[in-house]
Amino acid sequence: MMASDLIEPHDHSSEDVQGSEDDEKKKKEVGSSVARKKKRLRKELVSTEKRGICYLSxxxxxxxxxxxxxxxxxxxxxxxxxxxxxxxxxxxxxxxxxxxxxxxxxxxxxxxxxxxxxxxxxxxxxxxxxxxxxxxxxxxxxxxxxxxxxxxxxxxxxxxxxxxx
Known part of the structure; x- marks a missing residue:
């Protein structure tokens, strides 16, 4: 018996599907975190417009x-x-x-x-x-x-x- 006969062929197709689903989830998470950051920055910008500054001479x-x-x-x-x-x-x-x-x-x-x-x-x-x-x-x-x-x-x-x- 040869060593190549002992190694069974491995099917990677199910892992590839799982991996692509994980990638899509990560992209959605990154996209949503970017959206949250943009929303927070807009809110911060609006709040900075409402601020007032006083000068002490x-x-x-x-x-x-x-x-x-x-x-x-x-x-x-x-x-x-x-x-x-x-x-x-x-x-x-x-x-x-x-x-x-x-x-x-x-x-x-x-x-x-x-x-x-x-x-x-x-x-x-x-x-x-x-x-x-x-x-x-x-x-x-x-x-x-x-x-x-x-x-x-x-x-x-x-x-x-x-x-x-």
């Missing part, structure tokens, strides 16, 4: 993104906060003269989930005392906040990303 000493978020979240949902770092030469001078030794910020932007909330916050707080407790480091500081009409977060990130010429 001055950030008091000792105020950081966490404390700013805590204060402003009372008025509505805060999405993102960006505080521009202070100029390094001004920071050195401030530290040499005995001022606040921590990290300082010169200006900032706050994104709210709704334009309506951003407009109300800007109108309500502009020119008002920041407040807090009397012993707070920014108790006597005043808000200087403005709603930025037709301004998107992407505009801000594009402006920040540009090199200074």
């Amino acid at each position: 001055r950030v008091p000493p000792h105020m950081d993104p966490g404390s700013l978020r805590q204060i402003l979240s009372r008025y509505g949902d805060v999405q993102r906060i960006y505080l521009a770092p202070e100029d390094p030469t001004a920071q050195v001078q401030r530290k040499q003269t005995g001022g606040f030794r921590g990290k300082g910020f010169s200006e900032g932007w706050v994104e709210f989930t709704k334009k309506k909330v951003a407009k109300k916050v800007a109108n309500l707080l502009n020119g008002e005392q920041i407040g807090g407790r009397r012993r707070s480091s920014f108790y006597y500081d005043i808000w200087n906040i403005k709603y930025l009409r037709k301004f998107k977060w992407d505009d801000l990130t594009n402006e920040i990303g540009k090199p200074n010429l």
Whole structure:
């Protein structure tokens, strides 16, 4: 008896049918996941159109993104906060003269989930005392906040990303 006689011919036709069905299922799953991603992206795009951004022309000493978020979240949902770092030469001078030794910020932007909330916050707080407790480091500081009409977060990130010429 030869070795080729012991090996029986194997029928692959049933596996090929099963394999093609699996491939079709995978294609449908991939197609449906792509559709879900597109739907989620459309929803995200619509929600970004409804967001509003406020500009802070001055950030008091000792105020950081966490404390700013805590204060402003009372008025509505805060999405993102960006505080521009202070100029390094001004920071050195401030530290040499005995001022606040921590990290300082010169200006900032706050994104709210709704334009309506951003407009109300800007109108309500502009020119008002920041407040807090009397012993707070920014108790006597005043808000200087403005709603930025037709301004998107992407505009801000594009402006920040540009090199200074």
